[in-house]
Amino acid sequence: MDLDELLTRQHGMLSRAQAIASGLNARRVEWLVTSRRWRRVHAGVFATFTGPLPFEAQVWAAVLRAGRGAVAGHRTAAYLDGLCDDAGPVIHVTVPADRYVQCKIDGVRVHYAHRLPHTRHPSKNPPRTRLDDTVLDLVDVAPHPREAEGWVTAACQRRLTTPQRLADALARRKKIRWRPMTEAMLADGAQSPLELRHLRRVERAHGLPTGCRQRRIAGSRVSWIDVDYDEYRVRVELDGRIGHTGEGRFRDRRRDNRATVDGHATLRYGHADVFGDACGVAAEHVRVLRARGWTGRPRSCGPSCQVAP
Template sequence: MAELLKLQQGVILRSQAYDCGVTPEQLRWLLNSNRWRRIHAGVYASFTGPLPFESQVWAAVLRAGRGAVASHRTAAYLDGVCDDPGDVIHVTVPADRHVGSRIDGVRVHYSRHVHRTRHPTRLPPRTRLEETVLDLVDSAPAASEVEAWVTRANQRRLTTPGRIAAALRLRKRIRWRAMLEGMLTDVAAGAHSPLELRHLRRVERAHGLPRGTRQRRVGERRASWIDVDYDEYRLRIELDGRIGHIEEGQFRDRRRDNRATVDGRTVLRYGHADIFGDPCGVAAEQACVLASRGWTGRIRPCGPGCTVAAA
Protein backbone atom coordinates (compact mmCIF):
# COMPACT_ATOMS: atom_id res chain seq x y z
CA MET A 1 0.00 0.00 0.00
CA ALA A 2 2.91 2.36 0.73
CA GLU A 3 4.19 1.88 -2.81
CA LEU A 4 0.73 2.49 -4.26
CA LEU A 5 0.25 5.67 -2.20
CA LYS A 6 3.64 6.95 -3.35
CA LEU A 7 2.76 6.24 -6.98
CA GLN A 8 -0.66 7.93 -6.70
CA GLN A 9 0.53 11.00 -4.79
CA GLY A 10 -1.04 9.88 -1.51
CA VAL A 11 -4.48 9.09 -2.99
CA ILE A 12 -6.17 5.69 -2.94
CA LEU A 13 -9.45 4.01 -3.91
CA ARG A 14 -11.45 2.17 -1.29
CA SER A 15 -11.22 -1.03 -3.34
CA GLN A 16 -7.44 -0.61 -3.61
CA ALA A 17 -7.18 -0.23 0.17
CA TYR A 18 -9.22 -3.41 0.66
CA ASP A 19 -6.99 -5.24 -1.84
CA CYS A 20 -3.98 -4.17 0.25
CA GLY A 21 -5.51 -5.75 3.36
CA VAL A 22 -7.27 -2.80 5.02
CA THR A 23 -10.57 -3.90 6.59
CA PRO A 24 -13.74 -1.78 6.58
CA GLU A 25 -13.32 -1.26 10.34
CA GLN A 26 -9.75 -0.05 9.87
CA LEU A 27 -10.82 2.29 7.07
CA ARG A 28 -13.52 3.84 9.28
CA TRP A 29 -10.95 4.30 12.05
CA LEU A 30 -8.50 6.00 9.66
CA LEU A 31 -11.22 8.41 8.55
CA ASN A 32 -12.71 9.06 12.02
CA SER A 33 -9.26 9.74 13.47
CA ASN A 34 -8.52 12.19 10.62
CA ARG A 35 -5.49 10.22 9.49
CA TRP A 36 -7.20 9.79 6.13
CA ARG A 37 -9.87 11.99 4.54
CA ARG A 38 -12.49 11.57 1.87
CA ILE A 39 -11.99 13.46 -1.41
CA HIS A 40 -14.67 11.88 -3.61
CA ALA A 41 -16.98 8.94 -3.11
CA GLY A 42 -14.72 5.96 -2.50
CA VAL A 43 -11.52 8.02 -2.95
CA TYR A 44 -9.33 9.04 0.00
CA ALA A 45 -6.18 11.02 0.75
CA SER A 46 -3.78 9.43 3.21
CA PHE A 47 -2.64 12.79 4.60
CA THR A 48 -4.02 16.06 5.96
CA GLY A 49 -3.29 19.59 4.81
CA PRO A 50 -3.50 21.12 1.34
CA LEU A 51 -4.08 18.73 -1.55
CA PRO A 52 -1.37 19.17 -4.24
CA PHE A 53 -2.60 19.52 -7.80
CA GLU A 54 -1.30 16.12 -8.92
CA SER A 55 -3.11 14.52 -5.97
CA GLN A 56 -6.31 16.27 -7.09
CA VAL A 57 -5.82 14.86 -10.59
CA TRP A 58 -5.24 11.34 -9.25
CA ALA A 59 -8.39 11.62 -7.15
CA ALA A 60 -10.44 12.69 -10.19
CA VAL A 61 -9.01 9.95 -12.43
CA LEU A 62 -9.58 7.23 -9.80
CA ARG A 63 -13.12 8.44 -9.12
CA ALA A 64 -13.94 8.50 -12.86
CA GLY A 65 -12.98 4.83 -13.02
CA ARG A 66 -11.68 2.37 -15.58
CA GLY A 67 -9.72 3.89 -18.47
CA ALA A 68 -10.01 7.49 -17.24
CA VAL A 69 -7.22 9.96 -18.03
CA ALA A 70 -6.56 13.63 -17.36
CA SER A 71 -7.22 15.67 -20.50
CA HIS A 72 -7.83 19.12 -21.96
CA ARG A 73 -6.51 22.01 -19.83
CA THR A 74 -5.57 19.69 -16.95
CA ALA A 75 -3.29 17.59 -19.15
CA ALA A 76 -1.96 20.78 -20.77
CA TYR A 77 -0.96 22.11 -17.35
CA LEU A 78 0.68 18.84 -16.34
CA ASP A 79 2.78 18.86 -19.52
CA GLY A 80 3.72 22.54 -19.33
CA VAL A 81 1.61 23.82 -22.23
CA CYS A 82 -0.07 26.38 -19.95
CA ASP A 83 0.69 27.93 -16.57
CA ASP A 84 -2.85 27.97 -15.16
CA PRO A 85 -4.72 24.69 -14.53
CA GLY A 86 -8.12 26.37 -14.49
CA ASP A 87 -10.98 25.97 -12.04
CA VAL A 88 -11.91 22.34 -12.71
CA ILE A 89 -10.12 19.05 -13.33
CA HIS A 90 -10.78 17.64 -16.82
CA VAL A 91 -10.86 13.87 -17.32
CA THR A 92 -11.80 11.78 -20.34
CA VAL A 93 -13.31 8.30 -20.02
CA PRO A 94 -14.14 5.64 -22.63
CA ALA A 95 -17.40 6.34 -24.43
CA ASP A 96 -18.68 2.81 -23.81
CA ARG A 97 -19.47 3.59 -20.19
CA HIS A 98 -20.97 6.43 -18.18
CA VAL A 99 -19.78 8.03 -14.95
CA GLY A 100 -22.89 7.81 -12.83
CA SER A 101 -23.02 10.75 -10.46
CA ARG A 102 -21.56 14.22 -10.68
CA ILE A 103 -18.00 14.64 -9.37
CA ASP A 104 -17.38 17.92 -7.54
CA GLY A 105 -14.78 20.06 -9.28
CA VAL A 106 -14.40 17.63 -12.19
CA ARG A 107 -15.62 17.86 -15.77
CA VAL A 108 -15.98 14.50 -17.52
CA HIS A 109 -15.51 14.11 -21.28
CA TYR A 110 -16.20 10.96 -23.32
CA SER A 111 -14.15 9.56 -26.20
CA ARG A 112 -14.21 6.41 -28.34
CA HIS A 113 -10.46 6.68 -28.86
CA VAL A 114 -9.12 7.22 -25.34
CA HIS A 115 -7.21 3.92 -25.55
CA ARG A 116 -5.21 5.44 -28.45
CA THR A 117 -4.87 8.99 -27.17
CA ARG A 118 -3.71 7.96 -23.68
CA HIS A 119 0.00 8.51 -23.00
CA PRO A 120 1.61 5.09 -22.36
CA THR A 121 3.82 6.05 -19.39
CA ARG A 122 3.17 9.48 -17.89
CA LEU A 123 1.53 9.80 -14.49
CA PRO A 124 -1.01 10.86 -13.47
CA PRO A 125 -2.60 9.15 -16.50
CA ARG A 126 -3.19 11.71 -19.22
CA THR A 127 -3.65 12.17 -22.95
CA ARG A 128 -0.64 12.44 -25.25
CA LEU A 129 0.47 16.04 -25.66
CA GLU A 130 -0.60 16.33 -29.30
CA GLU A 131 -4.01 14.87 -28.45
CA THR A 132 -4.30 17.36 -25.59
CA VAL A 133 -3.71 20.23 -28.01
CA LEU A 134 -6.33 18.84 -30.41
CA ASP A 135 -8.85 18.44 -27.56
CA LEU A 136 -8.32 22.08 -26.62
CA VAL A 137 -8.65 23.16 -30.25
CA ASP A 138 -11.88 21.17 -30.62
CA SER A 139 -13.40 22.90 -27.58
CA ALA A 140 -12.04 26.39 -28.34
CA PRO A 141 -14.82 28.98 -28.68
CA ALA A 142 -12.79 31.36 -30.86
CA ALA A 143 -10.11 31.23 -33.54
CA SER A 144 -7.71 33.22 -31.36
CA GLU A 145 -7.72 30.39 -28.80
CA VAL A 146 -6.89 27.86 -31.50
CA GLU A 147 -3.88 29.95 -32.48
CA ALA A 148 -2.81 30.35 -28.87
CA TRP A 149 -2.86 26.64 -27.97
CA VAL A 150 -1.04 25.44 -31.08
CA THR A 151 1.63 28.13 -31.12
CA ARG A 152 2.23 27.89 -27.37
CA ALA A 153 2.91 24.16 -27.54
CA ASN A 154 5.36 24.69 -30.40
CA GLN A 155 6.96 27.81 -28.94
CA ARG A 156 7.75 25.94 -25.72
CA ARG A 157 9.30 23.17 -27.84
CA LEU A 158 6.96 20.53 -26.40
CA THR A 159 5.90 19.22 -29.81
CA THR A 160 6.20 19.95 -33.53
CA PRO A 161 3.71 20.90 -36.26
CA GLY A 162 4.39 17.53 -37.90
CA ARG A 163 3.42 15.57 -34.78
CA ILE A 164 0.23 17.58 -34.33
CA ALA A 165 -0.61 17.11 -38.01
CA ALA A 166 -0.08 13.35 -37.67
CA ALA A 167 -2.48 13.23 -34.72
CA LEU A 168 -4.96 15.39 -36.64
CA ARG A 169 -5.04 12.91 -39.55
CA LEU A 170 -6.34 10.23 -37.18
CA ARG A 171 -9.35 12.33 -36.17
CA LYS A 172 -12.33 12.17 -38.48
CA ARG A 173 -14.21 15.02 -36.84
CA ILE A 174 -12.73 18.08 -35.19
CA ARG A 175 -13.79 21.70 -35.03
CA TRP A 176 -11.60 24.30 -36.80
CA ARG A 177 -10.01 21.62 -39.04
CA ALA A 178 -9.50 23.86 -42.10
CA MET A 179 -7.95 26.63 -40.03
CA LEU A 180 -5.79 24.20 -38.08
CA GLU A 181 -4.39 22.49 -41.18
CA GLY A 182 -3.39 25.84 -42.66
CA MET A 183 -2.03 27.02 -39.36
CA LEU A 184 0.22 24.00 -38.91
CA THR A 185 1.74 24.77 -42.31
CA ASP A 186 2.39 28.36 -41.18
CA VAL A 187 3.95 27.28 -37.89
CA ALA A 188 6.20 24.85 -39.73
CA ALA A 189 7.34 27.77 -41.91
CA GLY A 190 8.63 29.56 -38.83
CA ALA A 191 5.77 31.60 -37.32
CA HIS A 192 5.86 30.94 -33.60
CA SER A 193 3.15 33.09 -31.99
CA PRO A 194 -0.39 34.28 -32.73
CA LEU A 195 1.11 37.72 -33.40
CA GLU A 196 3.48 36.30 -36.02
CA LEU A 197 0.73 34.22 -37.61
CA ARG A 198 -1.52 37.27 -37.82
CA HIS A 199 1.26 39.26 -39.50
CA LEU A 200 1.94 36.47 -41.99
CA ARG A 201 -1.72 36.14 -43.00
CA ARG A 202 -3.39 39.52 -42.51
CA VAL A 203 -0.48 41.82 -43.34
CA GLU A 204 1.94 40.07 -45.69
CA ARG A 205 -0.15 37.58 -47.67
CA ALA A 206 -3.42 39.50 -47.68
CA HIS A 207 -1.80 42.63 -49.17
CA GLY A 208 0.58 41.00 -51.63
CA LEU A 209 3.80 42.01 -49.86
CA PRO A 210 7.00 40.06 -50.59
CA ARG A 211 7.59 37.02 -48.42
CA GLY A 212 9.93 37.59 -45.50
CA THR A 213 12.25 35.10 -43.81
CA ARG A 214 10.90 34.16 -40.39
CA GLN A 215 12.88 33.45 -37.23
CA ARG A 216 16.20 34.21 -38.88
CA ARG A 217 19.28 33.80 -36.68
CA VAL A 218 21.81 36.63 -36.84
CA GLY A 219 25.09 37.11 -35.05
CA GLU A 220 27.78 34.65 -34.09
CA ARG A 221 28.90 35.07 -30.47
CA ARG A 222 25.67 36.69 -29.27
CA ALA A 223 23.05 35.26 -31.58
CA SER A 224 19.58 36.77 -31.81
CA TRP A 225 16.48 35.95 -33.81
CA ILE A 226 14.69 38.25 -36.25
CA ASP A 227 10.92 37.76 -36.41
CA VAL A 228 10.57 38.73 -40.09
CA ASP A 229 13.56 39.68 -42.24
CA TYR A 230 13.32 41.17 -45.75
CA ASP A 231 17.04 40.80 -46.36
CA GLU A 232 16.95 41.95 -50.00
CA TYR A 233 15.37 45.26 -48.93
CA ARG A 234 17.34 45.59 -45.65
CA LEU A 235 14.14 45.74 -43.61
CA ARG A 236 13.40 43.88 -40.40
CA ILE A 237 10.06 43.48 -38.67
CA GLU A 238 9.96 42.86 -34.93
CA LEU A 239 6.68 41.61 -33.44
CA ASP A 240 6.60 42.17 -29.71
CA GLY A 241 4.15 40.91 -27.12
CA ARG A 242 4.18 42.06 -23.51
CA ILE A 243 7.37 40.18 -22.59
CA GLY A 244 9.38 41.97 -25.25
CA HIS A 245 8.79 45.36 -23.62
CA ILE A 246 9.90 44.72 -20.06
CA GLU A 247 13.09 44.39 -18.10
CA GLU A 248 15.95 42.58 -19.91
CA GLY A 249 13.91 42.14 -23.09
CA GLN A 250 13.70 45.91 -23.49
CA PHE A 251 17.49 46.31 -23.47
CA ARG A 252 18.05 43.26 -25.67
CA ASP A 253 15.71 44.68 -28.32
CA ARG A 254 17.35 48.08 -28.16
CA ARG A 255 20.81 46.61 -28.68
CA ARG A 256 19.54 44.53 -31.59
CA ASP A 257 17.84 47.52 -33.23
CA ASN A 258 20.96 49.64 -32.78
CA ARG A 259 23.11 46.99 -34.47
CA ALA A 260 20.65 46.83 -37.37
CA THR A 261 20.78 50.61 -37.80
CA VAL A 262 24.57 50.55 -37.85
CA ASP A 263 24.36 47.91 -40.60
CA GLY A 264 22.07 50.17 -42.64
CA ARG A 265 18.85 48.26 -41.97
CA THR A 266 15.48 49.66 -40.99
CA VAL A 267 13.59 48.06 -38.11
CA LEU A 268 9.81 48.38 -37.82
CA ARG A 269 8.38 47.20 -34.51
CA TYR A 270 4.72 46.27 -33.95
CA GLY A 271 2.63 44.97 -31.08
CA HIS A 272 -0.74 43.26 -30.72
CA ALA A 273 -2.71 46.50 -31.06
CA ASP A 274 -1.06 47.18 -34.44
CA ILE A 275 -1.28 43.72 -36.00
CA PHE A 276 -4.73 42.80 -34.69
CA GLY A 277 -6.18 46.31 -34.71
CA ASP A 278 -4.85 47.83 -37.95
CA PRO A 279 -3.26 45.22 -40.24
CA CYS A 280 -4.01 47.33 -43.33
CA GLY A 281 -2.19 50.34 -41.88
CA VAL A 282 0.78 48.13 -40.96
CA ALA A 283 0.84 46.72 -44.51
CA ALA A 284 0.79 50.23 -46.00
CA GLU A 285 3.65 51.34 -43.76
CA GLN A 286 5.76 48.32 -44.65
CA ALA A 287 5.01 48.79 -48.37
CA CYS A 288 6.26 52.39 -48.21
CA VAL A 289 9.57 51.31 -46.68
CA LEU A 290 9.93 48.37 -49.07
CA ALA A 291 9.25 50.60 -52.08
CA SER A 292 11.84 53.12 -50.89
CA ARG A 293 14.38 50.28 -50.81
CA GLY A 294 13.76 48.87 -54.25
CA TRP A 295 10.61 46.74 -54.11
CA THR A 296 8.81 47.10 -57.44
CA GLY A 297 5.67 45.20 -56.49
CA ARG A 298 2.27 46.73 -55.84
CA ILE A 299 0.34 46.49 -52.61
CA ARG A 300 -3.23 45.28 -53.02
CA PRO A 301 -6.36 45.76 -50.89
CA CYS A 302 -7.20 42.74 -48.75
CA GLY A 303 -10.93 43.16 -49.32
CA PRO A 304 -13.82 45.61 -49.12
CA GLY A 305 -13.06 48.39 -46.68
CA CYS A 306 -9.29 47.90 -46.81
CA THR A 307 -7.50 51.17 -46.03
CA VAL A 308 -4.25 50.59 -47.91
CA ALA A 309 -5.31 52.78 -50.84
CA ALA A 310 -5.98 55.75 -48.58
CA ALA A 311 -2.77 55.12 -46.63
Protein backbone atom coordinates in the same frame (compact mmCIF):
# COMPACT_ATOMS: atom_id res chain seq x y z
CA MET B 1 1.27 -4.16 -6.42
CA ASP B 2 1.05 -3.98 -2.61
CA LEU B 3 -0.70 -1.17 -0.74
CA ASP B 4 2.44 0.86 0.02
CA GLU B 5 3.55 0.77 -3.62
CA LEU B 6 0.06 1.76 -4.74
CA LEU B 7 -0.05 4.71 -2.34
CA THR B 8 3.38 5.89 -3.45
CA ARG B 9 2.36 5.72 -7.12
CA GLN B 10 -0.97 7.48 -6.46
CA HIS B 11 0.48 10.26 -4.29
CA GLY B 12 -1.30 8.95 -1.19
CA MET B 13 -4.75 8.66 -2.78
CA LEU B 14 -6.81 5.46 -2.68
CA SER B 15 -10.24 4.34 -3.81
CA ARG B 16 -12.54 2.22 -1.66
CA ALA B 17 -12.34 -0.62 -4.19
CA GLN B 18 -8.52 -0.53 -4.12
CA ALA B 19 -8.46 -0.53 -0.32
CA ILE B 20 -10.70 -3.61 -0.14
CA ALA B 21 -8.72 -5.35 -2.89
CA SER B 22 -5.58 -4.72 -0.81
CA GLY B 23 -7.05 -6.61 2.18
CA LEU B 24 -8.90 -3.93 4.15
CA ASN B 25 -12.59 -4.49 4.87
CA ALA B 26 -15.30 -1.85 4.61
CA ARG B 27 -15.48 -1.46 8.40
CA ARG B 28 -11.76 -0.77 8.65
CA VAL B 29 -11.98 1.84 5.90
CA GLU B 30 -14.82 3.65 7.69
CA TRP B 31 -12.89 3.59 10.98
CA LEU B 32 -9.83 5.12 9.29
CA VAL B 33 -12.04 7.92 7.98
CA THR B 34 -13.99 8.59 11.19
CA SER B 35 -10.77 8.55 13.23
CA ARG B 36 -9.40 11.17 10.78
CA ARG B 37 -6.41 9.07 9.84
CA TRP B 38 -7.87 9.16 6.32
CA ARG B 39 -10.21 11.74 4.83
CA ARG B 40 -12.81 11.49 2.11
CA VAL B 41 -11.96 13.68 -0.93
CA HIS B 42 -14.67 12.41 -3.29
CA ALA B 43 -17.26 9.68 -2.90
CA GLY B 44 -15.30 6.45 -2.53
CA VAL B 45 -11.89 8.19 -2.76
CA PHE B 46 -9.66 8.93 0.22
CA ALA B 47 -6.47 10.78 1.10
CA THR B 48 -4.41 8.55 3.39
CA PHE B 49 -2.52 11.50 4.90
CA THR B 50 -3.32 14.77 6.65
CA GLY B 51 -2.51 18.28 5.52
CA PRO B 52 -2.99 20.07 2.18
CA LEU B 53 -3.45 18.04 -1.01
CA PRO B 54 -0.64 18.58 -3.54
CA PHE B 55 -1.84 19.15 -7.09
CA GLU B 56 -0.82 15.65 -8.23
CA ALA B 57 -2.86 14.17 -5.37
CA GLN B 58 -5.89 16.24 -6.42
CA VAL B 59 -5.51 14.90 -9.96
CA TRP B 60 -5.28 11.31 -8.72
CA ALA B 61 -8.40 11.83 -6.60
CA ALA B 62 -10.33 13.05 -9.64
CA VAL B 63 -9.05 10.20 -11.82
CA LEU B 64 -9.96 7.58 -9.22
CA ARG B 65 -13.42 9.09 -8.75
CA ALA B 66 -14.04 9.17 -12.51
CA GLY B 67 -13.30 5.46 -12.64
CA ARG B 68 -12.08 2.92 -15.15
CA GLY B 69 -9.83 4.27 -17.89
CA ALA B 70 -9.91 7.88 -16.69
CA VAL B 71 -6.90 10.15 -17.18
CA ALA B 72 -6.06 13.82 -16.68
CA GLY B 73 -6.83 15.80 -19.82
CA HIS B 74 -7.13 19.24 -21.36
CA ARG B 75 -5.75 22.07 -19.18
CA THR B 76 -4.87 19.73 -16.30
CA ALA B 77 -2.71 17.54 -18.55
CA ALA B 78 -1.26 20.69 -20.10
CA TYR B 79 -0.22 21.98 -16.67
CA LEU B 80 1.30 18.64 -15.67
CA ASP B 81 3.40 18.62 -18.86
CA GLY B 82 4.53 22.25 -18.57
CA LEU B 83 2.44 23.52 -21.47
CA CYS B 84 0.86 26.23 -19.27
CA ASP B 85 1.71 27.85 -15.95
CA ASP B 86 -1.82 27.99 -14.51
CA ALA B 87 -3.78 24.82 -13.84
CA GLY B 88 -7.09 26.68 -13.72
CA PRO B 89 -9.90 26.41 -11.16
CA VAL B 90 -11.04 22.82 -11.94
CA ILE B 91 -9.44 19.44 -12.59
CA HIS B 92 -10.09 18.12 -16.10
CA VAL B 93 -10.37 14.36 -16.59
CA THR B 94 -11.12 12.41 -19.74
CA VAL B 95 -12.89 9.05 -19.71
CA PRO B 96 -13.64 6.56 -22.50
CA ALA B 97 -16.75 7.46 -24.46
CA ASP B 98 -18.27 4.00 -23.92
CA ARG B 99 -19.03 4.78 -20.27
CA TYR B 100 -20.66 7.64 -18.41
CA VAL B 101 -19.84 9.20 -15.04
CA GLN B 102 -23.23 9.27 -13.35
CA CYS B 103 -22.78 11.86 -10.61
CA LYS B 104 -21.26 15.32 -10.72
CA ILE B 105 -17.80 15.51 -9.14
CA ASP B 106 -17.08 18.69 -7.19
CA GLY B 107 -14.24 20.68 -8.73
CA VAL B 108 -13.89 18.29 -11.67
CA ARG B 109 -14.94 18.58 -15.31
CA VAL B 110 -15.37 15.32 -17.19
CA HIS B 111 -14.69 14.97 -20.92
CA TYR B 112 -15.40 11.94 -23.10
CA ALA B 113 -13.19 10.61 -25.91
CA HIS B 114 -13.62 7.74 -28.35
CA ARG B 115 -9.89 7.49 -29.06
CA LEU B 116 -8.68 7.59 -25.45
CA PRO B 117 -6.92 4.18 -25.64
CA HIS B 118 -4.75 5.69 -28.40
CA THR B 119 -4.25 9.14 -26.88
CA ARG B 120 -3.50 8.06 -23.30
CA HIS B 121 0.18 8.30 -22.38
CA PRO B 122 1.49 4.81 -21.56
CA SER B 123 3.52 5.64 -18.45
CA LYS B 124 3.24 9.18 -17.04
CA ASN B 125 2.10 9.70 -13.46
CA PRO B 126 -0.57 10.94 -12.82
CA PRO B 127 -2.08 9.31 -15.93
CA ARG B 128 -2.82 11.79 -18.69
CA THR B 129 -3.25 12.21 -22.43
CA ARG B 130 -0.19 12.40 -24.68
CA LEU B 131 1.05 15.95 -25.08
CA ASP B 132 0.26 16.28 -28.80
CA ASP B 133 -3.27 15.07 -28.16
CA THR B 134 -3.59 17.40 -25.17
CA VAL B 135 -2.73 20.34 -27.45
CA LEU B 136 -5.34 19.26 -29.98
CA ASP B 137 -7.96 18.69 -27.27
CA LEU B 138 -7.41 22.28 -26.13
CA VAL B 139 -7.60 23.53 -29.72
CA ASP B 140 -10.88 21.67 -30.14
CA VAL B 141 -12.53 23.39 -27.15
CA ALA B 142 -10.97 26.83 -27.72
CA PRO B 143 -13.77 29.44 -28.05
CA HIS B 144 -11.67 31.77 -30.23
CA PRO B 145 -9.03 31.10 -32.91
CA ARG B 146 -6.47 33.20 -31.02
CA GLU B 147 -6.68 30.83 -28.05
CA ALA B 148 -6.33 27.82 -30.34
CA GLU B 149 -3.32 29.43 -31.99
CA GLY B 150 -1.82 30.09 -28.56
CA TRP B 151 -1.84 26.42 -27.53
CA VAL B 152 -0.08 25.29 -30.72
CA THR B 153 2.46 28.09 -30.47
CA ALA B 154 3.19 27.45 -26.77
CA ALA B 155 3.77 23.73 -27.35
CA CYS B 156 6.37 24.40 -30.03
CA GLN B 157 8.03 27.42 -28.45
CA ARG B 158 8.47 25.56 -25.16
CA ARG B 159 10.14 22.72 -27.10
CA LEU B 160 7.56 20.19 -25.89
CA THR B 161 6.77 18.94 -29.39
CA THR B 162 7.29 19.79 -33.05
CA PRO B 163 4.96 20.95 -35.84
CA GLN B 164 5.46 17.59 -37.57
CA ARG B 165 4.38 15.59 -34.53
CA LEU B 166 1.34 17.80 -34.07
CA ALA B 167 0.50 17.46 -37.75
CA ASP B 168 0.71 13.65 -37.46
CA ALA B 169 -1.61 13.69 -34.45
CA LEU B 170 -4.00 16.03 -36.28
CA ALA B 171 -4.12 13.70 -39.29
CA ARG B 172 -5.41 10.90 -37.03
CA ARG B 173 -8.43 12.95 -35.96
CA LYS B 174 -11.63 12.91 -37.96
CA LYS B 175 -13.22 15.94 -36.30
CA ILE B 176 -11.65 18.96 -34.64
CA ARG B 177 -12.60 22.61 -34.39
CA TRP B 178 -10.35 25.14 -36.15
CA ARG B 179 -8.91 22.43 -38.41
CA PRO B 180 -8.13 24.68 -41.44
CA MET B 181 -6.26 27.17 -39.27
CA THR B 182 -4.39 24.46 -37.36
CA GLU B 183 -3.40 22.67 -40.57
CA ALA B 184 -2.18 26.00 -41.94
CA MET B 185 -0.05 26.63 -38.86
CA LEU B 186 1.61 23.24 -39.16
CA ALA B 187 2.13 23.31 -42.95
CA ASP B 188 5.38 24.01 -44.76
CA GLY B 189 5.93 25.79 -48.05
CA ALA B 190 7.03 29.17 -49.44
CA GLN B 191 3.47 30.18 -50.34
CA SER B 192 1.91 29.10 -47.08
CA PRO B 193 -1.79 28.50 -46.40
CA LEU B 194 -1.69 31.67 -44.29
CA GLU B 195 -0.52 33.72 -47.28
CA LEU B 196 -3.12 32.12 -49.55
CA ARG B 197 -5.86 32.82 -47.02
CA HIS B 198 -4.80 36.47 -46.87
CA LEU B 199 -4.83 36.72 -50.66
CA ARG B 200 -8.28 35.13 -51.07
CA ARG B 201 -10.25 36.07 -47.95
CA VAL B 202 -8.73 39.45 -47.12
CA GLU B 203 -7.50 41.02 -50.36
CA ARG B 204 -9.64 39.58 -53.17
CA ALA B 205 -12.84 39.11 -51.16
CA HIS B 206 -12.86 42.79 -50.18
CA GLY B 207 -11.67 44.40 -53.40
CA LEU B 208 -8.35 45.63 -52.03
CA PRO B 209 -5.43 46.54 -54.29
CA THR B 210 -3.16 43.63 -55.22
CA GLY B 211 0.02 43.59 -53.18
CA CYS B 212 3.41 42.34 -54.30
CA ARG B 213 4.07 39.06 -52.49
CA GLN B 214 7.37 37.76 -51.16
CA ARG B 215 9.20 40.88 -52.26
CA ARG B 216 12.97 40.73 -51.77
CA ILE B 217 14.48 43.79 -50.07
CA ALA B 218 18.25 44.07 -50.39
CA GLY B 219 20.43 46.01 -47.97
CA SER B 220 23.01 45.18 -45.34
CA ARG B 221 20.81 42.10 -44.83
CA VAL B 222 18.44 40.57 -47.38
CA SER B 223 14.86 40.47 -46.10
CA TRP B 224 11.51 39.46 -47.55
CA ILE B 225 8.21 41.31 -47.34
CA ASP B 226 5.16 39.03 -47.28
CA VAL B 227 2.81 41.57 -48.91
CA ASP B 228 4.00 44.97 -50.14
CA TYR B 229 1.64 47.74 -51.25
CA ASP B 230 4.58 49.76 -52.52
CA GLU B 231 2.54 52.60 -54.07
CA TYR B 232 1.02 53.36 -50.67
CA ARG B 233 4.13 52.49 -48.60
CA VAL B 234 2.23 49.84 -46.65
CA ARG B 235 3.65 46.41 -45.79
CA VAL B 236 1.90 43.36 -44.34
CA GLU B 237 3.79 40.69 -42.43
CA LEU B 238 2.08 37.32 -41.98
CA ASP B 239 3.75 35.63 -39.03
CA GLY B 240 3.12 31.94 -39.53
CA ARG B 241 6.23 30.64 -37.76
CA ILE B 242 4.87 28.99 -34.64
CA GLY B 243 8.30 28.30 -33.18
CA HIS B 244 9.76 31.65 -34.14
CA THR B 245 11.77 32.99 -31.19
CA GLY B 246 15.12 34.50 -30.33
CA GLU B 247 17.24 36.03 -33.08
CA GLY B 248 14.47 35.64 -35.66
CA ARG B 249 12.21 37.96 -33.72
CA PHE B 250 15.00 40.52 -33.36
CA ARG B 251 15.49 40.44 -37.16
CA ASP B 252 11.78 41.09 -37.66
CA ARG B 253 11.90 43.99 -35.23
CA ARG B 254 14.91 45.55 -36.97
CA ARG B 255 13.24 45.15 -40.36
CA ASP B 256 10.00 46.76 -39.14
CA ASN B 257 11.91 49.60 -37.50
CA ARG B 258 13.84 50.29 -40.74
CA ALA B 259 10.56 50.31 -42.66
CA THR B 260 9.09 52.85 -40.24
CA VAL B 261 12.15 55.07 -40.55
CA ASP B 262 11.77 54.91 -44.35
CA GLY B 263 8.12 55.98 -44.08
CA HIS B 264 6.41 52.59 -44.46
CA ALA B 265 3.53 51.41 -42.29
CA THR B 266 3.79 47.75 -41.24
CA LEU B 267 0.76 45.64 -40.33
CA ARG B 268 1.44 42.24 -38.75
CA TYR B 269 -1.02 39.34 -38.47
CA GLY B 270 -1.00 35.71 -37.38
CA HIS B 271 -3.19 32.71 -38.12
CA ALA B 272 -5.86 33.66 -35.59
CA ASP B 273 -6.30 37.07 -37.26
CA VAL B 274 -6.48 35.92 -40.87
CA PHE B 275 -8.46 32.72 -40.27
CA GLY B 276 -10.60 34.05 -37.42
CA ASP B 277 -11.34 37.63 -38.48
CA ALA B 278 -10.52 38.19 -42.16
CA CYS B 279 -13.07 41.01 -42.39
CA GLY B 280 -11.52 42.81 -39.42
CA VAL B 281 -8.08 42.49 -41.01
CA ALA B 282 -9.45 43.86 -44.30
CA ALA B 283 -11.07 46.79 -42.49
CA GLU B 284 -7.70 47.71 -40.98
CA HIS B 285 -6.08 47.47 -44.41
CA VAL B 286 -8.70 49.83 -45.83
CA ARG B 287 -8.14 52.45 -43.13
CA VAL B 288 -4.36 52.44 -43.52
CA LEU B 289 -4.42 52.34 -47.33
CA ARG B 290 -6.93 55.20 -47.53
CA ALA B 291 -4.82 57.29 -45.15
CA ARG B 292 -1.94 56.80 -47.56
CA GLY B 293 -3.70 57.74 -50.74
CA TRP B 294 -5.71 54.76 -51.97
CA THR B 295 -8.90 55.98 -53.65
CA GLY B 296 -10.36 52.59 -54.55
CA ARG B 297 -13.73 51.29 -53.39
CA PRO B 298 -13.65 48.21 -51.14
CA ARG B 299 -16.57 45.80 -50.97
CA SER B 300 -18.28 43.78 -48.27
CA CYS B 301 -17.95 40.03 -48.55
CA GLY B 302 -21.25 39.31 -46.78
CA PRO B 303 -24.06 40.70 -44.58
CA SER B 304 -21.96 40.76 -41.40
CA CYS B 305 -18.77 42.06 -43.03
CA GLN B 306 -17.05 44.95 -41.25
CA VAL B 307 -15.77 46.52 -44.48
CA ALA B 308 -17.95 49.39 -45.65
CA PRO B 309 -18.06 49.97 -49.44
